[in-house]
Amino acid sequence: MAKKDKIDRKNWNKKIREKLIEQAKKAQKHSYSPYSRYPVGAAVLGESGRIYTGCNVENASFGLSMCAERTAIFKAVSAGEKKIRDICVVAKSATPCGACRQVILEFAAKDANVICVDWQPLEKKKEKVTLIKVSKLLLKPFDPSQAGL
Numbered sequence: 001m002a003k004k005d006k007i008d009r010k011n012w013n014k015k016i017r018e019k020l021i022e023q024a025k026k027a028q029k030h031s032y033s034p035y036s037r038y039p040v041g042a043a044v045l046g047e048s049g050r051i052y053t054g055c056n057v058e059n060a061s062f063g064l065s066m067c068a069e070r071t072a073i074f075k076a077v078s079a080g081e082k083k084i085r086d087i088c089v090v091a092k093s094a095t096p097c098g099a100c101r102q103v104i105l106e107f108a109a110k111d112a113n114v115i116c117v118d119w120q121p122l123e124k125k126k127e128k129v130t131l132i133k134v135s136k137l138l139l140k141p142f143d144p145s146q147a148g149l
Protein backbone atom coordinates (compact mmCIF):
# COMPACT_ATOMS: atom_id res chain seq x y z
CA MET A 1 0.00 0.00 0.00
CA ALA A 2 2.72 2.44 0.97
CA LYS A 3 4.63 1.68 -2.21
CA LYS A 4 1.52 2.38 -4.30
CA ASP A 5 1.03 5.72 -2.50
CA LYS A 6 4.59 6.70 -3.32
CA ILE A 7 4.08 5.90 -7.01
CA ASP A 8 0.84 7.89 -7.10
CA ARG A 9 2.53 10.86 -5.45
CA LYS A 10 5.37 10.70 -7.99
CA ASN A 11 2.86 10.64 -10.86
CA TRP A 12 0.93 13.49 -9.25
CA ASN A 13 4.12 15.56 -9.02
CA LYS A 14 4.90 14.84 -12.67
CA LYS A 15 1.37 15.83 -13.69
CA ILE A 16 1.59 19.10 -11.74
CA ARG A 17 4.99 19.86 -13.26
CA GLU A 18 3.65 19.24 -16.78
CA LYS A 19 0.62 21.46 -16.09
CA LEU A 20 2.83 24.27 -14.76
CA ILE A 21 5.10 24.05 -17.82
CA GLU A 22 2.09 24.10 -20.15
CA GLN A 23 0.60 27.13 -18.38
CA ALA A 24 3.94 28.99 -18.30
CA LYS A 25 4.34 28.43 -22.05
CA LYS A 26 0.85 29.86 -22.62
CA ALA A 27 1.72 32.90 -20.50
CA GLN A 28 4.98 33.36 -22.41
CA LYS A 29 2.90 34.05 -25.53
CA HIS A 30 1.51 37.16 -23.80
CA SER A 31 4.95 38.57 -23.01
CA TYR A 32 5.29 42.28 -23.74
CA SER A 33 8.99 42.43 -24.55
CA PRO A 34 9.50 44.71 -27.58
CA TYR A 35 12.81 46.06 -26.22
CA SER A 36 14.64 42.90 -25.16
CA ARG A 37 12.78 40.46 -27.44
CA TYR A 38 13.19 38.00 -24.57
CA PRO A 39 9.75 36.51 -23.85
CA VAL A 40 9.35 34.84 -20.45
CA GLY A 41 6.41 32.95 -19.00
CA ALA A 42 5.83 31.76 -15.45
CA ALA A 43 3.29 29.71 -13.54
CA VAL A 44 2.98 29.22 -9.80
CA LEU A 45 1.01 26.64 -7.85
CA GLY A 46 -0.63 28.17 -4.81
CA GLU A 47 -1.34 26.20 -1.64
CA SER A 48 -5.02 26.16 -2.63
CA GLY A 49 -4.11 24.13 -5.71
CA ARG A 50 -4.86 26.98 -8.11
CA ILE A 51 -2.33 27.97 -10.76
CA TYR A 52 -1.47 31.61 -11.49
CA THR A 53 0.47 32.70 -14.55
CA GLY A 54 2.56 35.69 -15.50
CA CYS A 55 4.73 37.04 -18.28
CA ASN A 56 7.38 39.70 -18.41
CA VAL A 57 6.00 43.18 -19.07
CA GLU A 58 8.51 45.75 -20.28
CA ASN A 59 8.25 49.50 -20.41
CA ALA A 60 10.07 52.17 -22.42
CA SER A 61 11.30 53.39 -19.04
CA PHE A 62 13.23 50.15 -18.50
CA GLY A 63 13.34 50.27 -14.70
CA LEU A 64 9.56 49.91 -14.63
CA SER A 65 9.61 46.52 -16.33
CA MET A 66 8.43 43.46 -14.41
CA CYS A 67 9.58 39.84 -14.57
CA ALA A 68 7.20 36.96 -15.32
CA GLU A 69 7.88 35.22 -11.99
CA ARG A 70 6.98 38.25 -9.87
CA THR A 71 3.92 38.95 -12.03
CA ALA A 72 2.66 35.41 -11.34
CA ILE A 73 3.51 35.52 -7.62
CA PHE A 74 1.84 38.91 -7.12
CA LYS A 75 -1.27 37.64 -8.92
CA ALA A 76 -1.35 34.63 -6.57
CA VAL A 77 -0.85 36.74 -3.45
CA SER A 78 -3.43 39.32 -4.54
CA ALA A 79 -5.91 36.45 -5.02
CA GLY A 80 -5.40 35.43 -1.39
CA GLU A 81 -2.67 32.78 -1.61
CA LYS A 82 -0.31 32.75 1.35
CA LYS A 83 2.18 30.14 0.13
CA ILE A 84 3.53 29.01 -3.22
CA ARG A 85 4.03 25.26 -3.60
CA ASP A 86 5.96 25.29 -6.89
CA ILE A 87 7.00 27.82 -9.50
CA CYS A 88 7.87 27.34 -13.15
CA VAL A 89 9.70 29.75 -15.45
CA VAL A 90 9.96 29.27 -19.20
CA ALA A 91 12.38 31.15 -21.49
CA LYS A 92 15.59 30.63 -23.37
CA SER A 93 18.12 29.65 -20.66
CA ALA A 94 15.41 30.37 -18.06
CA THR A 95 16.40 30.93 -14.46
CA PRO A 96 14.98 33.55 -12.04
CA CYS A 97 16.91 36.82 -11.59
CA GLY A 98 18.13 37.86 -8.14
CA ALA A 99 15.12 40.08 -7.39
CA CYS A 100 12.71 37.27 -8.26
CA ARG A 101 14.70 34.81 -6.14
CA GLN A 102 14.25 37.05 -3.08
CA VAL A 103 10.50 37.32 -3.76
CA ILE A 104 10.21 33.57 -4.33
CA LEU A 105 11.92 32.94 -0.96
CA GLU A 106 9.37 35.13 0.83
CA PHE A 107 6.33 33.29 -0.53
CA ALA A 108 7.43 29.76 -1.45
CA ALA A 109 7.19 26.74 0.80
CA LYS A 110 10.63 25.63 2.03
CA ASP A 111 10.45 22.42 -0.04
CA ALA A 112 9.05 24.09 -3.17
CA ASN A 113 10.63 23.44 -6.53
CA VAL A 114 11.64 26.05 -9.05
CA ILE A 115 11.12 24.42 -12.43
CA CYS A 116 13.36 26.12 -14.98
CA VAL A 117 12.48 25.32 -18.58
CA ASP A 118 14.99 26.27 -21.25
CA TRP A 119 12.64 26.75 -24.18
CA GLN A 120 12.16 29.26 -26.94
CA PRO A 121 9.02 28.79 -29.05
CA LEU A 122 10.65 30.08 -32.23
CA GLU A 123 13.52 27.62 -32.00
CA LYS A 124 12.80 24.01 -32.82
CA LYS A 125 14.94 22.65 -29.97
CA LYS A 126 13.55 20.28 -27.36
CA GLU A 127 12.91 21.90 -23.97
CA LYS A 128 15.37 21.25 -21.12
CA VAL A 129 13.92 21.10 -17.60
CA THR A 130 16.02 21.79 -14.49
CA LEU A 131 14.69 21.64 -10.93
CA ILE A 132 16.09 23.90 -8.21
CA LYS A 133 15.03 23.62 -4.56
CA VAL A 134 13.93 26.97 -3.14
CA SER A 135 16.44 26.55 -0.32
CA LYS A 136 19.26 26.64 -2.93
CA LEU A 137 18.15 29.85 -4.68
CA LEU A 138 20.23 32.40 -2.79
CA LEU A 139 23.33 32.24 -0.63
CA LYS A 140 22.59 34.09 2.63
CA PRO A 141 19.37 35.79 1.44
CA PHE A 142 17.80 38.70 3.28
CA ASP A 143 15.66 37.02 5.95
CA PRO A 144 12.84 39.27 7.26
CA SER A 145 12.46 37.20 10.45
CA GLN A 146 16.17 37.73 11.25
CA ALA A 147 15.69 41.47 10.74
CA GLY A 148 12.75 41.53 13.14
CA LEU A 149 10.20 42.22 10.41
Ligand SMILES: [Zn+2]
Pocket residue numbers: 067068069070096097098099100101
Ligand atom coordinates in the same frame (compact mmCIF):
# COMPACT_ATOMS: atom_id res chain seq x y z
ZN1 LIG B 1 13.18 38.41 -12.26
